[in-house]
Amino acid sequence: MKNRIGVYICHCGGNISDYVDVEKVRQAVEHEEGVVLSKTSMFACSDSNQNEMVNDIKEFGLDGVIVASCSPKLHLTTFRNVTERGDLNKYTYVHANIREQGSWAHSDDTDGATEKAIHLVKAAIAKSRYAEPLYTNQFEAEKTIAVIGGGIAGLKAAISLSDKKSTVILIEKNDKIGGHTAEWGDLFMSDEKGNELINRIYSDLAQRENVTILTGAEVASSKGSIGNFTLKIRKRPNNESDPMEIMEVNVGSVVVATGFDHYVPQKGEFDYMINDNIITLPEFKQLVDKSTGNRLVYKGKEINNIAYIYCVGSRQEDGENTYCSRFCCTSVIHTAIVAKKKFKNINNIHLNRGIRTYGKQELLYSESLELGDIYLQFDYNNPPQIATEGKKTVVTVKDILSAGKELTLETDLIVLVTGMVPRADQSIGTMFKLPKGRDKFFNEIHMKLRPVETVIDGITIAGACQGPKNISESVNSALSAATKSYSYISKGTLETEPIVAEINQDLCVWCGKCQEACPFDAIEKQEVNGKPIAIVNTSVCKGCGMCAPICPEDAINLIGYTSEEIMSMIDVLA
Amino acid sequence: MNFKLKKNAKILVFSTEKISDPAIDMAGLLKLHYPPTVYTITIPCSSGIKPAWILHAYEKGFDGVFIAADGTDCIFGESCTEKTGKVVSMTHELMKSKEIDTARLRMAALCSVCSEAFVKHIRSFNEYLLKTLHSDS
Numbered sequence: 020m021k022n023r024i025g026v027y028i029c030h031c032g033g034n035i036s037d038y039v040d041v042e043k044v045r046q047a048v049e050h051e052e053g054v055v056l057s058k059t060s061m062f063a064c065s066d067s068n069q070n071e072m073v074n075d076i077k078e079f080g081l082d083g084v085i086v087a088s089c090s091p092k093l094h095l096t097t098f099r100n101v102t103e104r105g106d107l108n109k110y111t112y113v114h115a116n117i118r119e120q121g122s123w124a125h126s127d128d129t130d131g132a133t134e135k136a137i138h139l140v141k142a143a144i145a146k147s148r149y150a151e152p153l154y155t156n157q158f159e160a161e162k163t164i165a166v167i168g169g170g171i172a173g174l175k176a177a178i179s180l181s182d183k184k185s186t187v188i189l190i191e192k193n194d195k196i197g198g199h200t201a202e203w204g205d206l207f208m209s210d211e212k213g214n215e216l217i218n219r220i221y222s223d224l225a226q227r228e229n230v231t232i233l234t235g236a237e238v239a240s241s242k243g244s245i246g247n248f249t250l251k252i253r254k255r256p257n258n259e260s261d262p263m264e265i266m267e268v269n270v271g272s273v274v275v276a277t278g279f280d281h282y283v284p285q286k287g288e289f290d291y292m293i294n295d296n297i298i299t300l301p302e303f304k305q306l307v308d309k310s311t312g313n314r315l316v317y318k319g320k321e322i323n324n325i326a327y328i329y330c331v332g333s334r335q336e337d338g339e340n341t342y343c344s345r346f347c348c349t350s351v352i353h354t355a356i357v358a359k360k361k362f363k364n365i366n367n368i369h370l371n372r373g374i375r376t377y378g379k380q381e382l383l384y385s386e387s388l389e390l391g392d393i394y395l396q397f398d399y400n401n402p403p404q405i406a407t408e409g410k411k412t413v414v415t416v417k418d419i420l421s422a423g424k425e426l427t428l429e430t431d432l433i434v435l436v437t438g439m440v441p442r443a444d445q446s447i448g449t450m451f452k453l454p455k456g457r458d459k460f461f462n463e464i465h466m467k468l469r470p471v472e473t474v475i476d477g478i479t480i481a482g483a484c485q486g487p488k489n490i491s492e493s494v495n496s497a498l499s500a501a502t503k504s505y506s507y508i509s510k511g512t513l514e515t516e517p518i519v520a521e522i523n524q525d526l527c528v529w530c531g532k533c534q535e536a537c538p539f540d541a542i543e544k545q546e547v548n549g550k551p552i553a554i555v556n557t558s559v560c561k562g563c564g565m566c567a568p569i570c571p572e573d574a575i576n577l578i579g580y581t582s583e584e585i586m587s588m589i590d591v592l593a
Numbered sequence: 594m595n596f597k598l599k600k601n602a603k604i605l606v607f608s609t610e611k612i613s614d615p616a617i618d619m620a621g622l623l624k625l626h627y628p629p630t631v632y633t634i635t636i637p638c639s640s641g642i643k644p645a646w647i648l649h650a651y652e653k654g655f656d657g658v659f660i661a662a663d664g665t666d667c668i669f670g671e672s673c674t675e676k677t678g679k680v681v682s683m684t685h686e687l688m689k690s691k692e693i694d695t696a697r698l699r700m701a702a703l704c705s706v707c708s709e710a711f712v713k714h715i716r717s718f719n720e721y722l723l724k725t726l727h728s729d730s
Contacts, residue, residue, distance in 0.1 A: 090618045119621035120633055131629030138632060244668050452612075452666060452705045454619055462619075474615040474705060518637060538670040563669035564641020568680050573645070580636050585646050592605065592632040593653035
């Protein structure tokens with residue numbers, strides 16, 4: 020039993036300590052049996068604290084380590100590695116989740132959150148006393164990787180994986196690849212058009228022998244887990260009269276890059292679909308891209324005065340989409356500049372809620388100002404009002420930068436600057452059980468530290484399925500997701516947790532119930548010292564524990580989850 | 594057994610590492626509040642819970658035990674649902690023999706994104722336990 024345990028309690032900046040009195044927690048556990056060291060840390064995961072922990076393990080001769088911090092999904096591996104660096108077996112490490120299941124869950128009750136944190140740390144100490152050194156098992160992993168979604172993120176992820184000599188299966192639901200990027204004409208920061216960019220990437224990808232591109236194909240189901248997923252794919256036939264093609268592929272990991280949908284305003288929202296002179300940003304981009312000649316014409320009418328109403332469907336204070344869609348300020352300013360340069364007599368008036376052309380995109384904003392575009396800023400609770408006067412469309416706006424002065428603008432066209440929303444088709448997320456955030460986009464484990472991983476082992480997310488992104492941000496995330504997905508299976512083997520069932524040979528009288536309960540045929544009957552007993556094949560046992568509750572003699576325990584450990588935790592939690 | 598009046602019932606939750614625990618984590622992330630007297634012990638699979646653990650929780654003073662089961666999403670296979678059900682049945686028998694209200698053990702299948710469902714179940718369970726164990730009426 021451990022008797023030199025070190026306990027570290029994390030502030031997580033203020034994520035924990037804003038709601039949990041971490042010093043009180045430390046004081047409550049410092050004299051617990053077996054605890055020889057207790058500390059608080061501003062960021063337990065920081066390099067400096069990790070190094071301090073390694074030194075502490077050696078200096079104080081610790082035989083058990085506990086960190087009370089965020090979810091183990093985030094940092095269990097981090098701290099197990101720290102323990103190993105201190106020359107302790109990593110399975111002697113125990114984690115207490117006092118953030119997701121403590122400070123955040125009970126931010127409405129700081130006393131309750133602190134009391135709970137004390138109990139959780141004491142339970143971890145109780146478990147730690149029994150935590151024995153364990154050693155991992157290995158199994159073979161499939162080296163093929165599936166990329167779901169053939170937009171810019173999926174394509175770049177596929178190329179990156181192909182460069183790493185991985186076999187890649189790119190699965191795109193539509194008949195053509197390219198996603199939304201292929202819809203765009205001119206792109207900011209280059210003279211290349213969206214479809215030209217996609218064609219260039221596709222030409223490269225199509226020549227690669229280790230890449231299979233399936234268009235008109237959908238993943239219908241998934242079985243298995245990291246290292247060994249079996250995906251059933253339904254592919255539309257080239258000839259409509261042919262039956263649907265069904266195929267199964269085995270992959271080690273999956274990059275999900277299913278993209279986004281454009282926000283479509285409801286009928287009547289800023290007079291959309293009521294007034295013919297009102298269109299959305301994607302519609303306007305198509306209009307500008309496809310129009311020829313030196314005048315911009317829409318529905319037979321020459322367009323000169325264009326008003327852009329920003330943040331339609333984004334940053335809603337009383338709607339579902341409270342987030343900023345990030346790309347739309349840049350996109351609309353870029354398109355307005357293109358329109359002004361391409362066609363004669365264009366006047367751009369931007370009715371905005373604050374311009375968010377961050378980073379290099381600020382260059383566009385400066386250019387737009389130099390070209391004479393006008394910017395007026397309105398308040399969310401006082402949006403522009405649209406009225407139809409004869410054939411004219413008039414917008415009235417209160418400009419908060421001019422002390423709320425009301426301005427009336429006669430326009431030829433109003434562009435609703437619409438943002439991104441999550442895909443209406445959520446089938447891939449539902450199939451893999453990918454968590455979604457408050458914005459309903461897929462959620463990463465940690466936005467800074469594990470930005471492309473999901474809680475589902477082996478599944479990474481790339482591009483705008485994770486949240487609004489522009490093209491370069493999507494590509495960045497795709498390259499990151501590809502590298503992470505590759506790293507899962509690059510060795511060709513994966514380690515399994517050494518959590519297996521263990522039979523107490525003295526108690527076992529062989530009744531066969533455990534063998535019946537085991538879904539993996541990991542239990543065999545063997546004669547030991549003239550007595551038939553159950554023996555666990557540890558290379559086959561997956562550590563589910565299904566055999567344990569049905570043993571009439573209570574002869575089975577799951578290593579790491581023994582009755583002693585669980586009951587000692589219950590003792591201190593109660 | 595005598596129960597004191599309490600603001601919140603004390604509930605032990607058995608969650609599963611890959612499926613229901615992420616949902617409980619996400620409830621915290623989304624600041625979906627539930628009583629701080631709800632404690633979670635994480636295990637690999639809900640079908641591996643021993644009835645003795647549940648009885649031990651009641652003996653030690655927990656008002657209720659909630660099994661956040663894997664359901665059909667279980668990474669160890671579909672038989673999890675049936676086997677977790679069997680664990681509950683076995684425990685119910687033991688609870689009856691000790692004259693413990695079987696409704697103090699609840700089970701619900703929670704997927705990895707069922708945060709709102711988790712909080713809803715827990716709030717409802719808390720209300721039931723307060724009403725049956727800690728009401729002065």
